[in-house]
Amino acid sequence: MIMAKPKPIQEIINVIKGFDKVLLAGCNGCVAVCEAGGLKEVEILASALRMYFANQNQTIQIDEVSLTRQCDKEYLAEIKEMVPNYGAILSIACGAGVQFMAEMYSEKPVFPGVNTNFIGVTLEKGVWSERCAACGECILASTGGICPVARCSKRMLNGPCGGSSNGKCEVSKETDCGWHLIYERLKTLGQLQRFSVPNDPKDWTTSRDGGPRKIIKEVSQA
Amino acid sequence: MPCTGRVAIIHLMKALEKGADGVFVAGCLEGDCHYQAGNLRARKRVAYVQELLKSIGMEPERVAMYNLSAGQGPRFAEICREMTERVRQLGPNPTRKNGERKEKAA
Numbered sequence: 650m651i652m653a654k655p656k657p658i659q660e661i662i663n664v665i666k667g668f669d670k671v672l673l674a675g676c677n678g679c680v681a682v683c684e685a686g687g688l689k690e691v692e693i694l695a696s697a698l699r700m701y702f703a704n705q706n707q708t709i710q711i712d713e714v715s716l717t718r719q720c721d722k723e724y725l726a727e728i729k730e731m732v733p734n735y736g737a738i739l740s741i742a743c744g745a746g747v748q749f750m751a752e753m754y755s756e757k758p759v760f761p762g763v764n765t766n767f768i769g770v771t772l773e774k775g776v777w778s779e780r781c782a783a784c785g786e787c788i789l790a791s792t793g794g795i796c797p798v799a800r801c802s803k804r805m806l807n808g809p810c811g812g813s814s815n816g817k818c819e820v821s822k823e824t825d826c827g828w829h830l831i832y833e834r835l836k837t838l839g840q841l842q843r844f845s846v847p848n849d850p851k852d853w854t855t856s857r858d859g860g861p862r863k864i865i866k867e868v869s870q871a
Numbered sequence: 872m873p874c875t876g877r878v879a880i881i882h883l884m885k886a887l888e889k890g891a892d893g894v895f896v897a898g899c900l901e902g903d904c905h906y907q908a909g910n911l912r913a914r915k916r917v918a919y920v921q922e923l924l925k926s927i928g929m930e931p932e933r934v935a936m937y938n939l940s941a942g943q944g945p946r947f948a949e950i951c952r953e954m955t956e957r958v959r960q961l962g963p964n965p966t967r968k969n970g971e972r973k974e975k976a977a
């Protein structure tokens with residue numbers, strides 16, 4: 650899922666302080682899972698913002714809503730009647746949700762309340778970790794199911810760099826060396842011969858290098 | 872509540888937003904939680920709210936976590952006095968003060 654982290658509250662205060670009425674919109678999709686932008690986080694952030702402005706003697710009305718998802722028009726449309734009542738929308742969905750909100754309600758300023766970080770997994774309650782960088786041409790089949798694009802700090806494609814030490818990456822002692830993990834996994838799978846056949850150079854045009862991407866599945870189209 | 876593990880961040884925030892001068896959570900003694908870790912979770916949430924209060928310019932001391940058993944009546948009274956004294960020194964919750972002023976002005 651898409652993982653995000655709340656922005657510092659002062660940053661949020663700075664962008665909304667000039668408005669009289671702000672709609673704080675959460676998303677019950679991915680960002681609810683990583684506890685950054687779901688219903689609960691909407692309630693807490695709205696409460697903190699209301700207290701802040703009350704203490705500043707500033708009357709800003711902050712109302713709350715939480716959508717099933719912000720990356721689908723059907724759900725965004727649910728707040729069509731509400732939106733005209735507000736000067737601005739503060740969305741705590743991922744960057745995709747914030748943008749889709751801004752597209753649908755283009756006459757309103759829409760501000761992001763979280764920083765969107767990565768596609769990842771829940772390692773344990775309260776801990777989320779990056780797994781995929783959406784490169785558009787998955788090579789997990791040749792890397793023991795561990796992604797070197799997302800998990801090697803340098804996105805090396807054919808083995809570790811010289812900075813790999815005791816299984817850790819030179820970027821940080823906290824970070825596993827992606828290629829160390831891949832090596833160990835391939836060893837377990839009895840596939841170490843894979844290292845004798847290098848991966849072809851990766852075509853990065855399927856990734857961000859090819860510009861903004863779009864997927865069309867004709868059979869699903871209306 | 873049956874266990875302080877049920878105390879959510881929003882409960883503490885709502886109490887303050889509605890004007891409470893201070894909120895303390897009284898959990899069982901650490902290690903004595905019937906549900907294993909309820910009181911430890913509550914402690915983390917109290918600490919989280921303290922940080923949140925700091926970030927909006929409010930005194931983190933307005934929320935606190937205490938641990939005591941149901942049999943410690945005198946200790947409970949002592950904690951209440953301690954918290955009351957602390958809150959008295961901090962003064963009224965500014966959120967409420969401003970709310971009152973607004974009501975009077977209206």
Ligand code: SF4
Nearest residue numbers: 676678679720743746
């Ligand atoms: S808007 Fe973003 S966070 Fe919400 S469901 Fe869609 S992709 Fe996930």
Ligand code: SF4
Nearest residue numbers: 781782784787788796
């Ligand atoms: S190879 Fe590409 S698509 Fe596959 S997991 Fe890595 S980044 Fe994601």
